[in-house]
Amino acid sequence: MKTLFKKYLLLPLMAVSLLTSCQEEIIELNEPNESEVITASAPLASLMSRTSLNDGSFDNIIDRNSCTSIELPVTVIVNGIELTIDSEDDIELIEDIFDAIDSDIDVLEIIFPITIVLSDHTEIVIENMAQLEAFIQECSEGEDDDIECIDFQYPITFSVFNSDLVVINTVTINNDRELHDFFEDLTPNDLVSLNFPVTLELADGTEVVVNNNTELEDAIERAINACDEDDDNDFDDEYADITKERLTELLLACPWSVDKLEINDIDQEEQYVGYLFSFLEDGTVKATSNSTMVLGEWEIIVTDLGLKLAIAFNDLTDFNAEWRVHEVDDYAGEIKVDLRNGDDRLRFEKECDANPTDCSEMFxxxxxxICKWRVVSFNGDDNLIDISIDFSNQNIHAYDAQGTIVDEGNWGTSQSNDGVMVSFNDLTMQLVDIAGDWLVTECAGSRFKMVSGSNFIVLEKDCGDADGDVAQIKEWMVQGEWLVANYNDSGEDNTALFANYILNFMENGGVVATNNGTIEGTWNVFRDSDSVLRFLMNFGPNTPFDELNDDWTILEATADRIELKDVSGNDGSIDILVFEKIL
Structure with missing residues (x-):
């Protein structure tokens, strides 16, 4: 089959040596530039030939080597289950079966005969495992000549010249195999040139257009080590060398759900259906469901054996471990992070696409x-969170906890080369720091992150009190006097700091603490974009109540008692605050 193909391809090249019989068939093209001519010994010929080699690494789970690939379809038996693999995407099914049970011995049996394809696209029929094993033994793991991080977009065409640089033919190339054979058949006397422009695709999907030999050679050379070619024989490590930066980027991009959780050989994921885990830049992780929010901490640890994701919750102890990053799987647009801790297994699945390129001005x-919004983070601080912002009708009306307008302006959107820009205009009072133009970098219906130079803001939606809980808690708080019954600061009991203080929470959003003098502050109750009830307090720098300045999570509220919780600092330690009514 290959011999016939070569004979077919050689026909236009034979014309180079048989000029007398072909002169009448000369194709009229522009006179070529000598610098664009490619010979068999040219460095560019070698680079293009290496780019056209067959990549055998995609099916290592089947043939256990990167020097060959198996021509599909192929039938295999995986842990007793028979599968027909019709495409590269189907290979994922094999790994899913392997991963379904961690404690078993994974066995894959190939149904012979099969056809393997070598790096030079030669096809060989293999009748049994012994014959395949011979090729596996000959393949040096991690060592091959193919360049996998860049690909030609076909078709491409070559012009063929005689010794006087007169075009005598053109050859159209439609795939890697034809390109490889084209260069393999070049003789030292053959002269060809590639007809530009030519489009190439990098491993990340980016397209590169080149217009001459120099640009093409540079593009290929830059791509040689630009991606992980996955040429080792461990099929199950697609992202074993994922960087800390890339994993951090993935985790921060958007919330994650629990796809699998197995602790002590018992499946636990059912009890976490509906939970979303949000990994935040400050090292905290927020687990939310319809009625619950739990805060913890997370950290990526770099080890000699790869990355670990450390998770620590006070309440959700099933997740507490330094999980080894076993695999990050990007399959058919679904991203999953598979983690292991001994025999325990945790797999998160990405629950939204936070790619700002998918964000439109209209969105x-x-x-x-819709609703009101709060600046929950300004460069990592929450000093603006007690301001409620109404963006309706392209106007800005900002209110403090007492309902007093603290700033006004207007806003609009525009499209830039980098994405959607939001402009906050005419702000001169408490929101003056966010005035200007901001680029949207995280785009969701209830949360936006925007950057401007070295500054960033995070906006979260505040849709009020649909179920009446906010109004009920506010009603309880303004009725009677309160004291600090418990203040546990990162495990240390500091309740004594507030001994003898009596607090009065007022309807206008003010709060007064009295004890041989008064300390004034503000308070508010609201439901955040994740439907979590929050209790906001700000006493400014006035000790000891400056300890309580924060937006606390409401754990429990009754007419006589309210319990609050907060994660303090980057170490994930938990603060507990309890107010009790003086009866």
Whole structure:
């Protein structure tokens, strides 16, 4: 089969040596530039040939080597289950079966005969495992000549010249195999040139257009080590060398659900259906469901054996471990992070696409116009969180806890080369720090992150009190006097700091603490974008109540008692605050 193909391809090249019989068939093209001519010995010929080699690494789970690939379809038996693999995407099914049970011995049996394809696209029929094993033994793991991080977009065409640089033919190349054979058949006397422009695709999907030999050679050379070619024989490590930066980027991009959780050989994921885990830049992780929010901490640890994801909750102890990053799987647009801790297993699945390129001006306009919003983070601080912002009708009306307007302005969106821009205009009072133009970098219906130079803000939606809980808690708080019954600061009991203080929470959003003098502050109750009830307090720098300045999570509330919780600092330690009514 290959011999016939070569004979077919050689026909236009034979014309180079048989000029007398072909002169009448000369193709009229522009006179070529000598610098664009490629010979068999040219460095560019070698680079293009290496780019056209067959990559045998995609099916290592079947043939256990990167020097060959198996021509599909192929039938295999995986842990007793018979599968027909019709495409590269189907190979994922094999790994899913292997991963389904961690404690078993994974066995894959190939149904012979099969056809393997070598790096030079030669096809060989293999009748049994012994014959395949011979090729496996000959393949040096991690060592091959193919360049896998860049690919030609076909078709491409070559012009063929005689010794006087007159075009005598053109050859159209439609795939890697034809390109490889084209260069393999070049003789030292053959002269060809590639017809530009030519488009190439990098491993990340980026397209590169080149217009001459120099640009093409540079593009290929830059791509040689630009990606992980996965040429080892461990099929199950697609992202074993994922960087800390890339994993951090993935985790921060958007919330995650629990796809699998197995502790002590018992499946636990059912009890976490509906939970979303949000990994935040400050090292905290927020687990939320319809009625619960739990805060913890997370950290990526770099070890000699790869990365670990350390998770620590006070309440959700099933997740507490330094989980080894076993695999990050990007399959058919679904991203999963598979973690292991001994025999225990945790797999998170990405629950939304936070890619700002998918964000439109219309989406931002519609989202900001619904409900009110809060700046939950300004460069990592929450000093603006007690301000409620109404963006309706392209206007800005900002209110403090007492309902007093603290700033006004207007806003609009525009499209830049980098994405959607949001402009906050005419702000001169408490929101003056966010005035200006901001690039949307995280785009969701209830949360936006925006950057401007070295500054960033995070906006979260505040849709009020649909179920009446906010109004009920506020009603309880303004009725009677309160004291600090418990203040546990990262495990240390500091309740004594507030001994003899009596607190009065007022309807106008003010709070007064009295003890041989008064300390004044503000308070508010609201439901955040994740439907979690929050209790906000700000006493400014006034000790000891400056300890309580924060937006606390409400764990429990009754007419006579309210228990609050907060994660303090980057170490994930938990603060507990309890107010009790003086009866």
């Amino acid at each position: 931002v306009d519609d989202a900001l116009s």
